[in-house]
Amino acid sequence: MVFQNYNRETTIKWYDEHSKNYDNESFVPTDNQYAGDLYRIELVRKLLSEHKPEKVLDVGCGTGEPLIRLIDDGVDIRGFDFSPGMVAKAKEKLKARGISESLVEVGDLLDPNIVETYGAGQYDAVVANGILPYIPERDIPHQHLSALVKPGGLYISAYSNSLFDLFTFNRFTMRFYTENFIKPLGLSDTESREIINQIEKLITNADKPSAIPEGARDTVFVRGDNPFEVGPNLVHYGLKQIDLLFYKFHALPPLLKNTSPQIREIFMRESRAYEIDRARDWRGHFLASTFIIVCRKKA
Numbered sequence: 001m002v003f004q005n006y007n008r009e010t011t012i013k014w015y016d017e018h019s020k021n022y023d024n025e026s027f028v029p030t031d032n033q034y035a036g037d038l039y040r041i042e043l044v045r046k047l048l049s050e051h052k053p054e055k056v057l058d059v060g061c062g063t064g065e066p067l068i069r070l071i072d073d074g075v076d077i078r079g080f081d082f083s084p085g086m087v088a089k090a091k092e093k094l095k096a097r098g099i100s101e102s103l104v105e106v107g108d109l110l111d112p113n114i115v116e117t118y119g120a121g122q123y124d125a126v127v128a129n130g131i132l133p134y135i136p137e138r139d140i141p142h143q144h145l146s147a148l149v150k151p152g153g154l155y156i157s158a159y160s161n162s163l164f165d166l167f168t169f170n171r172f173t174m175r176f177y178t179e180n181f182i183k184p185l186g187l188s189d190t191e192s193r194e195i196i197n198q199i200e201k202l203i204t205n206a207d208k209p210s211a212i213p214e215g216a217r218d219t220v221f222v223r224g225d226n227p228f229e230v231g232p233n234l235v236h237y238g239l240k241q242i243d244l245l246f247y248k249f250h251a252l253p254p255l256l257k258n259t260s261p262q263i264r265e266i267f268m269r270e271s272r273a274y275e276i277d278r279a280r281d282w283r284g285h286f287l288a289s290t291f292i293i294v295c296r297k298k299a
């Protein structure tokens with residue numbers, strides 16, 4: 001199993017192709033479908049109802065599901081996304097509700113003109129709901145996102161949690177060990193390979209999962225971030241972390257999920273028991289595959 005390199009067109013194509021079923025697969029919880037992205041929407045709704053920002057921008061707005069629910073909450077919000085398919089879906093849903101379709105547009109966060117297009121310092125809150133995992137670098141996206149926030153305003157962004165890979169005992173754990181613990185030692189290629197081979201023997205599922213049918217990461221580039229590092233890094237963009245919330249909990253290692261109907265039931269039940277109410281539990285650093293950082297921009 002190879003990890004995918006970033007290719008903008010491949011990511012757009014994946015989202016275009018999945019735009020039709022995206023809502024059903026992401027936001028409808030059933031006994032068999034975790035629908036973890038629903039918890040992201042609920043956490044962001046909660047945060048915005050607590051902080052009450054006036055003008056909000058949703059960057060990477062997808063099919064507009066979070067945006068529409070926030071409009072229902074009375075939030076003044078608009079958004080953009082670089083997948084024309086996702087934007088078309090969002091427009092279709094807005095139109096069906098009698099809301100202006102112009103609230104969502106096609107746009108790329110990495111476009112050098114994006115800050116000028118949407119207005120520097122124009123938003124009381126900028127929300128980036130899971131777009132950064134699909135972008136390899138951090139400097140330009142963080143610069144652009146911060147520039148859009150009004151001084152004193154809020155930055156709310158979801159990242160994929162790289163620490164979760166330590167809890168999965170699979171190929172992602174191997175990558176975590178290699179990148180974070182072996183590469184920094186500066187050993188020769190032969191020495192590194194030998195040690196990595198030995199670690200593979202300790203991690204009994206070093207080549208699993210062979211496929212991840214429910215997600216994008218077999219097909220497109222996805223990167224994780226370390227929740228201990230993101231906040232300190234955002235300081236360089238004038239953003240001070242004020243909150244950290246986890247979602248998409250895995251009460252047990254994901255490879256156990258389908259070992260028996262009983263374990264599957266326990267997995268779903270106990271994972272869901274963490275969501276929302278225990279979003280700030282320290283265990284989230286290890287058990288949750290995604291997290292939201294909330295920052296306040298320097299006034």
Ligand SMILES: C[S@@+](CC[C@H](N)C(=O)[O-])C[C@H]1O[C@@H](n2cnc3c(N)ncnc32)[C@H](O)[C@@H]1O
Pocket residue numbers: 011012015037040059060061062063064065066080081082083086107108109110128129130131134135
């Ligand atoms: C995981 S989806 C989340 C969609 C939406 N925020 C939600 O919560 O349902 C990530 C979205 O980011 C968009 N995206 C990825 N890279 C982008 C970029 N450079 N500029 C704008 N949108 C991007 C994708 O097209 C996709 O719709």
